Amino acid sequence: MKVTADGDFGEWITVGGNRFYPGYIIKGRQKRLMIDAGINLMGPAYITSLEKIFGDKNALDYVFATHSHFDHLGAIPYLKRKMPHLQAGAFERVGALMKKKSVLDLMTFLSDLQRGFFQNIVGEEDVRIEPVDFEFHLKEGDRFDLGGVTCEVYAVPGHTGDSLAFFIPEIRALFAGEAYGIPEGDKDGHVQVEFLSSYDDYVSSLEKLIGLQPKIIGMAHMWVFTDDDAAGFLKRSLEATPRYRKLIETYLDAANGDIDAAVQSMVKKEYDEKGTMMQPRESYLQNLKAQVRHVAQISAF
Ligand SMILES: [Fe+2]
Structure with a gap:
């Protein structure tokens, strides 16, 4: 349950x-x-x-x-x-x-x-x-x-x-x-x-x-x-993890590797428009920045 x-x-x-x-x-x-x-x-x-x-x-x-x-x-x-x-x-x-x-x-x-x-x-x-x-x-x-x-x-x-x-x-x-x-x-x-x-x-x-x-x-x-x-x-949770990495890569691709631009478009689409996340927006944003930076590094953007 x-x-x-x-x-x-x-x-x-x-x-x-x-x-x-x-x-x-x-x-x-x-x-x-x-x-x-x-x-x-x-x-x-x-x-x-x-x-x-x-x-x-x-x-x-x-x-x-x-x-x-x-x-x-x-x-x-x-x-x-x-x-x-x-x-x-x-x-x-x-x-x-x-x-x-x-x-x-x-x-x-x-x-x-x-x-x-x-x-x-x-x-x-x-x-x-x-x-x-x-x-x-x-x-x-x-x-x-x-x-x-x-x-x-x-x-x-x-x-x-x-x-x-x-x-x-x-x-x-x-x-x-x-x-x-x-x-x-x-x-x-x-x-x-x-x-x-x-x-x-x-x-x-x-x-x-x-x-x-x-x-x-x-x-x-x-x-x-x-x-x-x-x-x-x-x-x-385990299944969602590589999917989410792919999603971040898609946003980074669309922003030509620009981390800030990828973060901005992601927060708009994934947080503001979906409206399903419980986390306060500022905390989400702080975390998202760390994630996008990390994926940009490990996926060689
Ligand atoms: Fe935490």
Whole structure:
């Protein structure tokens, strides 16, 4: 099934925040882990969820980020201010990135574009994205025993160089940010392909995720796939990837290899005219530029 990311998924998983920016809370008997926390404006909503689920707004032990985009870890500084005992984890370089002013400024800029929608969540809270420490520099093979369930870490580069997947083997639940793309909001099950840092790595990572045979997949935004639809989604995502590369090549061809012109005509046709994508336009545009540049390079335009 494809269902919205709301409420409980079995005994061990509850969605924190809301379906647009779900923080997947894994309720181990000893440790509580939230996977992804973004954007920063959602911070107070995650705390509200903790109080609702556990009757305790300090109930979290770990927060892990699937990758370094603002809509996946932007709320970590806020959560750490609220819960000083909270331990954060992400791929090694993310700790350094989250100390760079230029990176934090860009995250703040992208998030402020959406501030109007979040005013009722933010209220008077201080949700600033400030430099933050990551206690865990996560890598493939790391395992966290949460009590009754385990969180396994896999490296899945391609969307970004620092993308990680978190897999709970006892219930075959998988959380990998955008390493497997984004389902478009149409009925035909199209997948928006999300390789930004490397096409080849993205394909290999997808193959690795398929090998895990997940029964539950928590998407970065909006959706959870269960049972046969989990495998079906990953298969569609893998099939869509070379198709999407071809599509970018077509736009580059039509623009005689001019990257900016290809981006402009693509955003108009694929985003504005189709209107099926859930992602905010500015984020889509940032990602598209990276993709077109990358394809221009690997396809020798
Ligand atoms: Fe992302």
